[in-house]
Amino acid sequence: MGKRISLTxxxxxxxxxxxxxxxxxxxxxxxxxxxxxxxxxxMFQGNVNGLRIGAPVKFxxxxxxxxxxxxxxxxxxxxxxxxxxxxxxxxxxxxxERSMITQRGGTGHALSQPGxxxxxxxxxxxxxxxxxxxxxxxxxxxxxxxxxxxxxALVPGSGSLREIPTVQxxxxxxxKQATDALAKLDRIDxxxxxxxxxxxxxxxxxxxxxxxLKDTLASLKLTVPNLNRTITSLRAxxxxxxxxxxxxxxxxxxxxxxxxxxxxxxxxxxxxxRSNLDPDSPLSVNLNEALDQLADTTRSIGELTDYLQRNPAxxxxxxxxxxxxx
Numbered sequence: 001m002g003k004r005i006s007l008t009x010x011x012x013x014x015x016x017x018x019x020x021x022x023x024x025x026x027x028x029x030x031x032x033x034x035x036x037x038x039x040x041x042x043m044f045q046g047n048v049n050g051l052r053i054g055a056p057v058k059f060x061x062x063x064x065x066x067x068x069x070x071x072x073x074x075x076x077x078x079x080x081x082x083x084x085x086x087x088x089x090x091x092x093x094x095x096x097e098r099s100m101i102t103q104r105g106g107t108g109h110a111l112s113q114p115g116x117x118x119x120x121x122x123x124x125x126x127x128x129x130x131x132x133x134x135x136x137x138x139x140x141x142x143x144x145x146x147x148x149x150x151x152x153a154l155v156p157g158s159g160s161l162r163e164i165p166t167v168q169x170x171x172x173x174x175x176k177q178a179t180d181a182l183a184k185l186d187r188i189d190x191x192x193x194x195x196x197x198x199x200x201x202x203x204x205x206x207x208x209x210x211x212x213l214k215d216t217l218a219s220l221k222l223t224v225p226n227l228n229r230t231i232t233s234l235r236a237x238x239x240x241x242x243x244x245x246x247x248x249x250x251x252x253x254x255x256x257x258x259x260x261x262x263x264x265x266x267x268x269x270x271x272x273x274r275s276n277l278d279p280d281s282p283l284s285v286n287l288n289e290a291l292d293q294l295a296d297t298t299r300s301i302g303e304l305t306d307y308l309q310r311n312p313a314x315x316x317x318x319x320x321x322x323x324x325x326x
Contacts (some may be wrong), residue, residue, distance in 0.1 A: 002042060018075070035100075037065055037066075037068075037095030037096055037097045037112050038095065038096050038097075038098065039068065039093055039094070039095050039161055040093070040094050040095075040096065040161060040162050040163070040164050040317065041078065041091050041092070041093050041154070041161040041162070041163050041164070042091070042092045042093075042094060042126040042140060042163070042164050042166050043073065043089035043090070043091055043092075043153035043154065043163065043166060044089060044090050044092055044126075044128060044166050045087060045089050045166065045168060046128070046169060048070060048090050048092065048128065048138070048170060049140040050130075050136045050137055050138040051067065051070060051092065051128060051137075051139075051140075052137065053067055053068065053069065053070060054066050054067060055067040055131070055138060055139045055140065056131070056139040056140070056168065057094045057096060057140045057142065058138065058139060058140070058142065059142040059143070060064075060142075060143055061141075064096050064097065064101050064104075064142075065094055065096035065097055065098065066093050066094070066095055066101045067092060067093075067094055067139075067140060068093045068094060069091075069092070069093040069094075069096045069208075070090070070091075070092050070093075071091045071092075071093070072090065072091075073091065074091050074154075074161070077160060077161045078091075078160055078161045079091075079155070079157055079158050079159030079160075079161050079163065080152040080154060080155045080158035080159060081153060081154060081155075082152070082153060082155055086151055089153050089166075093161065094126075094164075096139055097112060098111060113162070116162060116164075120150065120165060121150075122144060122146070122166075123144045123145045123146040123147070123148055123245065124142060124143070124145075124164070125142075125143065125144075125145045125148050125164070125165050125166060126142055126143055126164045126165070126166045126167075127138055127140075127141050127142075127145075127166065127167050127168075127169060128140065128169050129141040129142065129169070132304065138304070142164070145167055146167075148167050150165055151165055151166075152165055156274075175270055176249070190325070207249065217303060269320070272298065272319040286320075
């Protein structure tokens with residue numbers, strides 16, 4: 001007769017098995033097995049040789065994810081390429097893990113749609129960079145490039161993947177600048193430029209060897225000292241004229257003031273005499289005319305004095321008369 005199987009032992013085995021399964025789920029679940037990273041797509045223009053699946057994705061040198069796929073084209077469900085896009089771009093799908101960001105002090109807000117749009121607006125771009133110069137392996141570097149244009153390759157909202165704009169590598173940018181410079185150089189007519197420079201040099205040689213130019217320079221060497229002496233003489237003459245005119249103008253000012261004072265006293269006396277005469281008498285009429293003439297004379301003397309103060313040289317050259325009134 002065989003040995004009887006213990007139901008208690010079977011039950012304990014089953015309970016122990018369930019406990020092990022639950023413990024395994026808890027342990028594995030606390031790791032990264034069930035943590036699905038957020039996926040984004042980067043459409044790179046250049047060559048992605050050296051980039052491998054599993055390569056790091058870094059933000060300013062800090063790893064926050066890995067490269068998940070490198071494709072030749074996206075499926076329609078993942079995204080639709082802009083119809084006006086002319087150059088070929090290779091899609092690289094990256095996975096960014098929220099835990100890597102939060103463990104390093106980040107909030108993870110950048111992974112949300114508003115956060116991503118804010119970073120892209122501030123210039124966040126994806127760029128291929130060299131992980132090792134010895135191996136030539138590449139990684140995806142996320143960094144801020146404030147002056148980089150926003151050049152999206154996919155139609156926004158056309159697929160399940162959100163796009164992070166890209167910029168060319170530093171080497172590609174240098175190559176592009178060199179290519180543009182060579183293209184501009186091709187448009188330059190070098191033969192015409194050389195001919196123009198040669199003609200200019202010949203003209204200079206002819207000018208420097210000209211007998212007329214040498215004679216002119218020699219004559220100019222003699223003329224300059226004479227011109228300097230003439231200018232010195234004119235300056236001295238003007239200083240002499242100014243020295244003579246200034247006292248004369250001052251004397252005229254004093255004479256004008258005295259004449260005005262005398263005419264004022266005369267006018268007051270005539271007004272007093274007129275007040276004692278009959279307004280209709282001939283003498284009163286003559287006094288009125290005399291007073292008017294006296295006022296005109298006073299005004300003319302004042303205008304003459306003011307003009308000479310503003311233009312003292314008029315005593316030498318006379319009053320300026322416009323050419324049309326001559």
